[in-house]
Amino acid sequence: xxxxxxxxxxxxxxxxxxxxxxxxxxxxxxxxxxxxxxxxxxxxxxxxxxxxxxxxxxxxxxxxxxxxxxxxxxxxxxxxxxxxxxxxxxxxxxxxxxxxxxxxxxxxxxxxxxxxxxxxxxxxxxxxxxxxxxxxxxxxxxxxxxxxxxxxxxxxxxxxxxxxxxxxxxxxxxxxxxxxxxxxxxxxxxxxxxxxxxxxxxxxxxxxxxxxxxxxxxxxxxxxxxxxxxxxxxxxxxxxxxxxxxxxxxxxxxxxxxxxxxxxxxxxxxxxxxxxxxxxxxxxxxxxxxxxxxxxxxxxxxxxxxxxxxxxxxxxxxxxxxxxxxxxxxxxxxxxxxxxxxxxxxxxxxxxxxxxxxxxxxxxxxxxxxxxxxxxxxxxxxxxx
Numbered sequence: 001x002x003x004x005x006x007x008x009x010x011x012x013x014x015x016x017x018x019x020x021x022x023x024x025x026x027x028x029x030x031x032x033x034x035x036x037x038x039x040x041x042x043x044x045x046x047x048x049x050x051x052x053x054x055x056x057x058x059x060x061x062x063x064x065x066x067x068x069x070x071x072x073x074x075x076x077x078x079x080x081x082x083x084x085x086x087x088x089x090x091x092x093x094x095x096x097x098x099x100x101x102x103x104x105x106x107x108x109x110x111x112x113x114x115x116x117x118x119x120x121x122x123x124x125x126x127x128x129x130x131x132x133x134x135x136x137x138x139x140x141x142x143x144x145x146x147x148x149x150x151x152x153x154x155x156x157x158x159x160x161x162x163x164x165x166x167x168x169x170x171x172x173x174x175x176x177x178x179x180x181x182x183x184x185x186x187x188x189x190x191x192x193x194x195x196x197x198x199x200x201x202x203x204x205x206x207x208x209x210x211x212x213x214x215x216x217x218x219x220x221x222x223x224x225x226x227x228x229x230x231x232x233x234x235x236x237x238x239x240x241x242x243x244x245x246x247x248x249x250x251x252x253x254x255x256x257x258x259x260x261x262x263x264x265x266x267x268x269x270x271x272x273x274x275x276x277x278x279x280x281x282x283x284x285x286x287x288x289x290x291x292x293x294x295x296x297x298x299x300x301x302x303x304x305x306x307x308x309x310x311x312x313x314x315x316x317x318x319x320x321x322x323x324x325x326x327x328x329x330x331x332x333x334x335x336x337x338x339x340x341x342x343x344x345x346x347x348x349x350x351x352x353x354x355x356x357x358x359x360x361x362x363x364x365x366x367x368x369x370x371x372x373x374x375x376x377x378x379x380x381x382x383x384x385x
Contacts, residue, residue: 001040002038002071002073003073005065006060006068010057010384014028015342020156030346031047034047034121040130042126042129043126044073044125046122046295047121047291048118049291049317050114052111059115060118064115067083068119116298120295121295121296124295124369131368136325143327144327146364147180147334148337149181151337153181153184154184154343161192173339177358180334183196183210183211184214186216194230209236211235212235212239213240214239215239216267218242219246220242220250224254227258228257228258231258231259235260238263239287248276249280251277255281262282263287266292267292270294271305274288275305278309286314287314287315288315288316289322290321291318299325300329303329312333313325319335319362320370321370323335349381350379355371
């Protein structure tokens with residue numbers, strides 16, 4: 001059996017309004033669909049959640065596709081290592097200047113790792129289809145029911161506190177049966193963010209978990225002050241509190257200064273960075289995103305290291321992929337889902353037979369591979385080349 005082709009479809013949906021995080025608005029929902037075809041006719045589907053779409057697509061089609069044609073798709077680990085060579089060897093010189101041999105800033109490591117993710121996930125999907133089993137069973141999991149939480153709680157369209165809208169959104173999720181919700185902090189002065197968190201806690205009651213996501217808003221002293229101000233509201237975790245340039249050792253200071261478990265890892269690209277977050281950052285919840293970097297192969301390596309240190313896995317975004325991974329590992333913790341159709345139209349429209357989330361539980365499909373079946377109408381509506 002051999003790989004015969006690799007195809008890429010770019011998906012982009014402009015949102016009806018900006019959804020402000022702490023430092024920037026989220027305005028476009030996007031995805032890259034990667035299809036790997038074999039001489040058996042079976043096609044594996046992977047997805048990439050990285051950007052810029054065009055740069056990742058060029059790496060996939062111009063660089064990776066010629067390497068993959070003729071390879072045995074079951075050799076996913078060997079293929080992963082071969083593609084990873086483009087990030088740290090002379091093989092990277094085959095990339096054009098715009099894609100980059102990753103040296104002195106000329107490279108595009110995030111885009112390269114995102115491209116590897118798309119290939120790797122397509123290979124796992126293909127393997128599941130060839131064996132006729134879902135990926136979570138292929139990886140040794142048995143329970144298709146995965147706990148999930150409703151992610152949202154953004155600031156208003158102009159970045160304003162929008163407390164009334166925030167409370168209405170969070171209570172709409174608990175009305176759907178979710179027992180855990182996530183909201184944004186870090187985008188307003190601390191006293192206003194405290195008011196926002198207080199309003200949500202009073203609205204949802206003491207039995208609903210609230211996660212707080214700062215999206216890298218604070219320096220170390222600010223993060224410590226914020227954590228201590230949020231502690232009375234018993235957050236389940238504080239996510240990515242620190243600015244990008246001090247996100248490991250500084251994070252360790254924050255972790256030691258608060259009783260709130262610290263979550264991070266969605267912005268990391270490989271297992272070594274996640275190792276450092278665990279050893280030096282005091283992270284208790286690891287959020288490594290297999291669709292953003294490295295695929296399922298790297299995610300499983302991160303999960304194994306995390307398990308050895310008592311750290312739970314709660315990956316960022318893309319539940320159609322990450323549900324299988326969370327279900328397959330002993331430290332799989334919880335799954336992020338976005339019930340708001342305006343915030344995530346692709347989750348609502350891109351997939352046929354989309355899994356239902358009932359009372360905060362995501363039930364994995366019993367179809368082979370990741371169980372992904374793309375909606376042709378949505379591809380036509382949001383896709384471009």
